[in-house]
Amino acid sequence: MTSPKFITFEGIDGSGKSTQSRLFADRLRAQGRDVILTREPGGSPGAEEIRQLLLTGDTDRWSAETEILLFTAARRDHLEKTIQPALAAGKTVICDRFADSTRVYQGATRGDLRAMVDSLHTLMIGREPDLTFIIDMDPAMALERGLARKSGEDRFEDFGLGFQETLRHGFLALAHVQPDRCVLVDGNRTPDQIASEIAAHL
Ligand code: ADP
């Protein structure tokens, strides 16, 4: 089997994705792999500008439908400017969130908009990761961790605990229907324990 080149981390807010993607990138680099670590929304100058629009302000600043368009626009720019060039150069790309976040956050929280998310993904993105780690953890604890950071980018945390619980179910359902691509990881452990389990998958 060829080693995965495009690897994503997914999960609810505060579940430890950024921590684990960083540890994983460090580990692969130590093995001599040429790795870029990137994130969504963002990862290219244009997408980082769209990030600001999406993650700040009131919860009702955008409808879920408008969010789908903005996240997809950011992703398209990220793909064109950062992800595709890196993969073409033979690098490994580790990305903190990707299309699964849109499937869950926009597709399954404020009505069933999954068909709309999938259509736009097919039309504009058309690419899945080779491997996705979904970090699962208790939404109350994750929300506490996320808000404690005081990042000023809390628009989605501000939807509250019920929203995070819906997201958790959405991610568990994704892992269930796509077992070949998605690996479910228990996030209720120390960062090192989680990192060792993730590393063991490669
Ligand atoms: P995410 O990217 O999913 O929002 P982060 O990696 O930024 O999550 O982690 C959120 C907060 O929780 C950070 O302050 C981080 O240091 C802390 N954290 C991450 N992983 C763990 C863990 N396994 N146990 C305890 N705290 C953690």
Ligand code: TYD
């Ligand atoms: P991020 O910094 O990843 O959040 P956290 O560290 O709290 O996990 O910020 C991204 C936010 O945007 C997060 O709340 C999830 C949301 N999001 C979507 O709603 N849809 C998407 O397609 C993506 C990529 C992110």
